[in-house]
Amino acid sequence: MRPGLRLGVDLGGTHVKMALVERSGRVKALVQVDTVKDPRVLVARLKESVRPWLGRKLLGTGVGVAGDVDPAQGSVRFSPNLGWHHVPLKDLLRSAGFPRPLFVENDANAAAWGAYHLEMKRRCTHLIVLTLGTGVGGGVVLNGRLYRGITGSAGELGHVSIDPDGTPCGCGSSGCLETFLGAAYLKDWMRREMERQGRKMPDQWSPQDMHKAARQGDRMALRLWERAGRALGVGLANFINIFNPDTILLCGGIAGASDFLLRYARPEIRQRTFQTPRRAVRIRVAKGNQQLGVVGSALLVE
């Protein structure tokens, strides 16, 4: 990768983050604006926000978008979060004068690419990134390159089903990893369990509370993490058998509970993987860098 600054854009349903990013992944400047749903209005507003930066020599622009993205065309096929259908984002950004070349990518893939640079410092070859948040996202770096698949849709690791007759998933399938590990599903599970015991779900509930409760030995919290951790173990075992990666990286808020998750995941991995690939993989927990998306987007410019 050439030295120099890239412009990264992380385009989410609520906020847009923009950053000037060095080759190393270091953020030189960062700005955040609210998302506007009209693509032309949004692009104009983004342009205004980065105008002070455009006097500098920039190597190009990379954008991560929450949704179904066509990286070859640089367009957004569909984004539920943004309410977009077939938006030619790259063309709009080019017309607005954003630094070229321009790259558009799915946000989870961009974040995985950011994790490869920031969390792993590129010191791995085959990296599987699993992002445990409200949902479960993923991304795959193979031979040190972001793996996109034929339509840019690869790496939907949260929607690998490990229990085909299990909990219905928002994606239309059932028993996806996300239904065991996504914060929204953890909360649902908790509510059902409390109702079963005739208790009421507290108004304020967070996975962080459940992590603290587990540390204090709370049995229901431990059961929550056991269920989630075992499912994580099955999922990671599957990824190890499929990809034979040297590194698996757990990101996202729920990864904060990785002490409990991995306690229950490791026996599953031991049981379900072949010895050689099991010995070859290290499982890491991300340090919690908040800028993986915007940095990964910027570093799409090589």
Next chain:
Amino acid sequence: MRPGLRLGVDLGGTHVKMALVERSGRVKALVQVDTVKDPRVLVARLKESVRPWLGRKLLGTGVGVAGDVDPAQGSVRFSPNLGWHHVPLKDLLRSAGFPRPLFVENDANAAAWGAYHLEMKRRCTHLIVLTLGTGVGGGVVLNGRLYRGITGSAGELGHVSIDPDGTPCGCGSSGCLETFLGAAYLKDWMRREMERQGRKMPDQWSPQDMHKAARQGDRMALRLWERAGRALGVGLANFINIFNPDTILLCGGIAGASDFLLRYARPEIRQRTFQTPRRAVRIRVAKGNQQLGVVGSALLVE
């Protein structure tokens, strides 16, 4: 790939196939000998068998071995079929004067590479090969190159678990794809079902018979294929969400029943995949080429 002949060796527990293979994948000459377990004796015997070919100009030698192979070292870490532990196969072949360069690969990966050339004529970019035989094997070709993982162990697609509390698998896990689709497990399922109905399993039983029976409307045969086909659908849906491939190829004897398997697999795929990658993938059934292993091994020499 350069024009010219390569020497391919497919080293199984019972037989060894050797072939002279053209760049196109066409087999110019083929010889088969029985396997000998002593590595040195085996290599000497293989050398004898191919001696008539060694007068020609050959571009190199590729070997596929049933077992845990280290492609970087060209050694066999462990092969239960051969009873081998840490055999430096590449060194032995080099000392014996086999044409260089030499490549050693896991046999399922070599067969997937052969399928890419012979069955797909290289007309795909991201190919997932699932081989449905006694067991279920796999291999992955990404960006037109065999994907090996960090220790050569990638592509164990038959040991992706889709039912973690399901049937114990020979690999130590449970509910692997293989437990739904491997011929040995199909037979077990059949035996259990017949016993449940107070019937005796016929002495002669083959998946081919069950395929014929299903065509004639036999209800138990249809249930057998429904169970297997639905599991196949879940597995393929997982591979589509993970890899976003343009092609999935079903090989092996059991793929002969793909009319029934896919009848039950397709609704699962529809339910469990995102629209864009689902539309982008074609599912093919191999024509039943018997030489995928030896041809793929030969074509490891590029």
